[in-house]
Amino acid sequence: MVETLKAVGRAIYARLSQDRGRMSENVDIQIADGQDYFADQGWLIDERLIFSDNDISASIFSDKERPGWLDLLAAIRAGLVQLVVVTEVARLCRNLADAMELIALTKETTFTTVELTNGVRYNLTTVQGYHDFLKAVLDASGESGKSSVRLKRRKRARAKEGYYNGGSRPYGYRKPEGGATGTLEVAESEAAIIRELVERLLAGEMVMPLVAELNDRKVPTAAGGRWWPTTVMKLVTSPRIKGVRSHLGTEYPATWPAIISPEEFERLQVVLSDNMRQLNTGRRYTRRSYLLTGLIECGALGADGKPCGAKLHPGATKVQREEAPRRRYRCFKFDSTGQPHGCGKVFRLAGPVELAVSEAVLTAYEGEDLAALIAPDAPEELHELAATLGEDKKRLEQASRDRYWRRGDPLRLEEGQFLAIQAEIKDAMSAVQRRMARLEQGRALAAIPPGMNLRQAWDAADLGWRQTILSLVVVKVILYPGYPGRRVWPADDSPLFERAKALGGPWCFDPSKVDIQWKL
Numbered sequence: 092m093v094e095t096l097k098a099v100g101r102a103i104y105a106r107l108s109q110d111r112g113r114m115s116e117n118v119d120i121q122i123a124d125g126q127d128y129f130a131d132q133g134w135l136i137d138e139r140l141i142f143s144d145n146d147i148s149a150s151i152f153s154d155k156e157r158p159g160w161l162d163l164l165a166a167i168r169a170g171l172v173q174l175v176v177v178t179e180v181a182r183l184c185r186n187l188a189d190a191m192e193l194i195a196l197t198k199e200t201t202f203t204t205v206e207l208t209n210g211v212r213y214n215l216t217t218v219q220g221y222h223d224f225l226k227a228v229l230d231a232s233g234e235s236g237k238s239s240v241r242l243k244r245r246k247r248a249r250a251k252e253g254y255y256n257g258g259s260r261p262y263g264y265r266k267p268e269g270g271a272t273g274t275l276e277v278a279e280s281e282a283a284i285i286r287e288l289v290e291r292l293l294a295g296e297m298v299m300p301l302v303a304e305l306n307d308r309k310v311p312t313a314a315g316g317r318w319w320p321t322t323v324m325k326l327v328t329s330p331r332i333k334g335v336r337s338h339l340g341t342e343y344p345a346t347w348p349a350i351i352s353p354e355e356f357e358r359l360q361v362v363l364s365d366n367m368r369q370l371n372t373g374r375r376y377t378r379r380s381y382l383l384t385g386l387i388e389c390g391a392l393g394a395d396g397k398p399c400g401a402k403l404h405p406g407a408t409k410v411q412r413e414e415a416p417r418r419r420y421r422c423f424k425f426d427s428t429g430q431p432h433g434c435g436k437v438f439r440l441a442g443p444v445e446l447a448v449s450e451a452v453l454t455a456y457e458g459e460d461l462a463a464l465i466a467p468d469a470p471e472e473l474h475e476l477a478a479t480l481g482e483d484k485k486r487l488e489q490a491s492r493d494r495y496w497r498r499g500d501p502l503r504l505e506e507g508q509f510l511a512i513q514a515e516i517k518d519a520m521s522a523v524q525r526r527m528a529r530l531e532q533g534r535a536l537a538a539i540p541p542g543m544n545l546r547q548a549w550d551a552a553d554l555g556w557r558q559t560i561l562s563l564v565v566v567k568v569i570l571y572p573g574y575p576g577r578r579v580w581p582a583d584d585s586p587l588f589e590r591a592k593a594l595g596g597p598w599c600f601d602p603s604k605v606d607i608q609w610k611l
């Protein structure tokens with residue numbers, strides 16, 4: 092079904108009408124909706140297959156004023172159309188007679204499907220599709236004027252003019268007193284909170300502690316309640332705060348002022364895509380409490396003499412005679428979906444491994460200016476990269492607009508040209524984003540408080556910061572199998588002894604079974 096659809100024509104039909112005293116959206120808006128829908132689906136638009144009518148003055152029983160409808164039927168009869176896209180069923184069929192005429196054509200031609208721009212699809216050659224479509228036509232012709240589809244489309248028309256969609260008040264803004272609906276003004280005290288959040292997130296702070304702090308400071312949300320990680324994430328990822336109205340993935344200049352610059356917004360989204368992992372709840376969140384998650388792998392040799400190489404799975408497990416589960420890294424033979432994963436030979440307490448790796452990192456970079464080592468020119472370069480990213484986005488939007496075929500328009504892009512340009516811009520953008528992500532990570536290092544060295548900062552920092560540092564200097568940690576026997580680590584005269592004691596050590600552990608591969 093999908094395969095055949097690819098090869099044949101898809102049409103757009105639009106109709107301006109006054110049904111039961113209600114005026115439809117104008118034909119251009121309907122066609123633009125149809126074109127957006129084609130773009131969303133990745134379909135080609137054949138300009139010859141766009142049909143429209145203006146039948147405001149026509150009698151409902153007459154086709155005299157509906158040349159577009161007659162052309163559509165002719166195109167279907169000629170075998171050019173398999174699918175018609177409309178914004179609403181009522182635009183296509185005014186009544187049951189229209190619907191029956193369309194359905195009859197499915198018996199004689201390749202025409203099968205009516206699809207709405209909200210994604211609803213009626214395959215008229217199936218019993219279900221046929222019934223659903225007739226019901227929709229009946230509902231539409233007797234409708235009261237409050238369909239959700241139409242509301243959605245009104246919203247989009249308003250979005251294009253940059254108006255606020257209504258609903259509850261967004262944080263950072265308020266509706267102007269006695270002012271026009273559809274616009275917003277800045278609520279300065281809340282805007283200050285937004286700027287503070289953005290600045291601190293850009294400086295490498297994590298979402299969770301910020302949320303806790305907002306609640307501690309009793310900063311109210313827009314609704315007056317508590318902050319949650321999702322409240323903060325929604326707030327700082329909404330293009331609203333850079334003065335942009337977005338609707339279904341498309342952005343329009345808004346009627347309200349920006350709170351942060353588009354450049355800060357771009358940088359923030361890069362930082363957050365990394366930070367976002369922190370928000371994962373449940374098992375993944377527990378795994379996050381293991382310093383070496385994702386970095387540590389199994390070094391056991393297989394029968395073929397090659398190392399296992401499977402990522403070790405962190406988790407608390409209890410072995411015989413232990414009273415409570417203890418944190419461990421483990422090579423599993425199977426992953427959670429039952430697929431073969433590793434050799435199952437390596438199984439080690441997490442505490443001593445983490446202490447050994449931390450100590451190695453601190454020793455290796457003691458006295459080094461890590462920030463300068465990793466990202467010496469970060470601030471200036473970030474500034475430029477953010478600007479580049481903004482420009483690339485504009486180019487991409489322009490190309491998307493030029494893609495639509497309009498008769499005689501010298502700026503139109505052929506599909507192949509568009510795809511080539513799109514691929515090129517997207518490649519450039521992802522390269523910029525990768526570079527920004529690396530630089531932003533480097534900036535986390537610059538966040539070492541003045542007067543502290545790496546070791547002091549490490550002790551004071553949260554796990555996320557330590558993991559960032561590790562990922563910057565370590566390629567991976569390999570854990571080899573082996574039984575420590577009665578060997579105790581660290582020894583009681585070691586400078587690590589007190590630290591180990593605080594972590595539940597010392598342990599039966601052999602640090603020579605831990606191998607670190609360095610990046611720098």
Ligand SMILES: [Zn+2]
Nearest residue numbers: 389399422434
């Ligand atoms: Zn293994």
